[in-house]
Amino acid sequence: QQKNGPYAPGPKPLPIVGNILDLQMKEPGPEYAKWSKKYQSGICFATAFGNNILVVNKHADADELFEKRAKIYSDRPHIPMIKLVGWEGMVSLMPYGNYWRLCRRICQQHFNYESAKNYRPIIREKVHDFLLALLETPNNFASHNKMLSISFAVSIMYGYQMKSVDDPLITAANHSLLLAGSLLTPDASIINLFPFLAHIPLWLSGLMTSRKAAAEAEGLMKYMQESMLNFAKTSIKNGAAVPSLMTNFIEKPSTSQAGEEEEKAMQDVAFTTYAGATDTTIAVTSTFFYLMAKHPEVQRKAQAEIDQIIGSTRLPEFDDRPSLPYLEAIYREVMRWNQSVPVIPHALTEDDYYKGYFIPKGTTVLGNIWAMNHDEDVYPEPFAFKPERFFDENGNLDKNNRILSYGFGRRICVGKAVASSVVWFMMASTLSCFNIGKAKDEFGNEIELNGEYRTEGLITVKEEFKCSILPRSQVYKDFIQAEKNTSV
Numbered sequence: 317q318q319k320n321g322p323y324a325p326g327p328k329p330l331p332i333v334g335n336i337l338d339l340q341m342k343e344p345g346p347e348y349a350k351w352s353k354k355y356q357s358g359i360c361f362a363t364a365f366g367n368n369i370l371v372v373n374k375h376a377d378a379d380e381l382f383e384k385r386a387k388i389y390s391d392r393p394h395i396p397m398i399k400l401v402g403w404e405g406m407v408s409l410m411p412y413g414n415y416w417r418l419c420r421r422i423c424q425q426h427f428n429y430e431s432a433k434n435y436r437p438i439i440r441e442k443v444h445d446f447l448l449a450l451l452e453t454p455n456n457f458a459s460h461n462k463m464l465s466i467s468f469a470v471s472i473m474y475g476y477q478m479k480s481v482d483d484p485l486i487t488a489a490n491h492s493l494l495l496a497g498s499l500l501t502p503d504a505s506i507i508n509l510f511p512f513l514a515h516i517p518l519w520l521s522g523l524m525t526s527r528k529a530a531a532e533a534e535g536l537m538k539y540m541q542e543s544m545l546n547f548a549k550t551s552i553k554n555g556a557a558v559p560s561l562m563t564n565f566i567e568k569p570s571t572s573q574a575g576e577e578e579e580k581a582m583q584d585v586a587f588t589t590y591a592g593a594t595d596t597t598i599a600v601t602s603t604f605f606y607l608m609a610k611h612p613e614v615q616r617k618a619q620a621e622i623d624q625i626i627g628s629t630r631l632p633e634f635d636d637r638p639s640l641p642y643l644e645a646i647y648r649e650v651m652r653w654n655q656s657v658p659v660i661p662h663a664l665t666e667d668d669y670y671k672g673y674f675i676p677k678g679t680t681v682l683g684n685i686w687a688m689n690h691d692e693d694v695y696p697e698p699f700a701f702k703p704e705r706f707f708d709e710n711g712n713l714d715k716n717n718r719i720l721s722y723g724f725g726r727r728i729c730v731g732k733a734v735a736s737s738v739v740w741f742m743m744a745s746t747l748s749c750f751n752i753g754k755a756k757d758e759f760g761n762e763i764e765l766n767g768e769y770r771t772e773g774l775i776t777v778k779e780e781f782k783c784s785i786l787p788r789s790q791v792y793k794d795f796i797q798a799e800k801n802t803s804v
């Protein structure tokens with residue numbers, strides 16, 4: 317019930333079902349953004365079956381609620397399906413509490429800005445593998461893109477060296493993520509709207525399909541986790557362990573005294589990283605290739621900058637980053653133009669008031685990253701791809717380096733320093749070696765780029781598109797091949 321103040325404006329609820337019809341959306345980012353225009357408010361309120369939702373469409377409000385009031389805006393919505401799919405160990409979905417704090421601390425130790433530097437050799441190797449794969453079979457871009465993000469994640473977490481995207485462990489993990497992810501949205505299973513259904517026996521509930529899918533997702537996830545852990549242990553026994561989060565933990569002398577809880581937390585962090593780092597990075601890499609094919613003028617400008625700073629004597633290295641401001645602006649603009657996670661749910665742990673509106677405890681507070689990244693008051697012509705927007709009138713990169721696509725407050729992406737390294741290095745290396753353009757059909761006519769995206773669970777996925785990926789010159793071909801020969 318409303319306490320001392322009205323709820324924020326929003327669509328009018330229907331009796332019993334509330335706003336359930338307003339909440340069923342194909343593209344939640346733009347659709348929630350429309351509410352702000354319609355109801356003339358940066359924050360909007362809706363309710364369905366007793367679940368309250370506050371949509372936050374403006375960056376200033378997100379800063380006030382998620383950052384300044386982080387103490388009470390850092391929980392996650394309690395979705396019953398999470399338990400059924402066995403995802404209680406997923407750090408990104410955990411309630412705000414002591415176990416989350418333990419996992420988050422482990423993540424911070426391993427993924428902060430300084431620690432992220434330790435992953436540079438692995439990022440370098442995986443990106444160079446990616447370049448070689450693009451050189452050999454450019455038409456298989458989608459598969460090479462997956463290979464880059466997944467092989468990097470399983471390498472830093474378990475020391476596992478993937479040979480192909482068809483690796484059975486990876487197929488199992490991905491199938492599990494897809495199944496479970498599709499069950500977690502409010503409208504995916506009626507269990508999410510009526511939590512008590514989760515406690516009714518399978519045969520009684522009449523919900524065989526989603527409960528069976530949940531059990532399958534859990535089984536596949538456990539299979540992947542156990543196999544990866546066994547792999548890490550065996551590689552240590554055989555003296556062949558590649559340094560990683562799990563192998564370092566198992567080998568540490570103090571691990572024998574580590575509590576069961578810490579051991580479980582390490583495993584949960586490893587799997588969460590797999591889940592959190594792969595689809596998001598794959599989506600960014602696809603968007604980057606799509607935008608480069610669509611905007612040859614941006615590509616040429618970035619290549620001119622790379623040529624001027626690095627010359628054609630070597631491939632880019634991490635230390636080149638501060639000397640390449642235009643490439644930095646491309647990174648910011650790619651991350652702004654499309655966000656892997658358009659709308660991110662936090663939850664409120666105490667009753668609160670904001671701008672005269674009452675927000676009840678337990679409200680799901682949706683940070684609409686899409687709306688903030690496309691706010692025309694901040695980014696004029698928000699749908700245009702313009703890295704130039706990040707330069708001030710003196711031609712210097714401006715101070716707006718806040719990447720909203722990593723989320724907010726205490727739940728902000730804990731892997732953002734690692735993600736930024738992978739994405740930047742992939743962009744720099746690709747642009748130095750390849751020209752990306754529109755593909756041609758058998759008659760030599762350019763094929764239009766497919767600009768479509770689709771939503772899978774919380775993630776926006778780029779639909780596949782055809783493009784041409786050609787080496788800029790023999791020199792770069794030689795560099796790529798030479799890198800591979802030295803790493804074998």
Ligand code: HEM
Nearest residue numbers: 407408592593596597657722723724727728729730731735
């Ligand atoms: C470009 C790639 C990535 C994007 C766009 C991205 C985006 C996000 C977003 C939007 C969140 C939720 C933030 C919020 O709740 O406000 C998140 C959480 C998280 N991310 Fe990332 N991420 C990326 C890569 C990574 C990588 C490489 C890692 C690990 C090395 C990672 C680990 C995590 C974890 C563990 C969480 C959960 C944090 C928590 O709930 O406390 N992410 N990420």
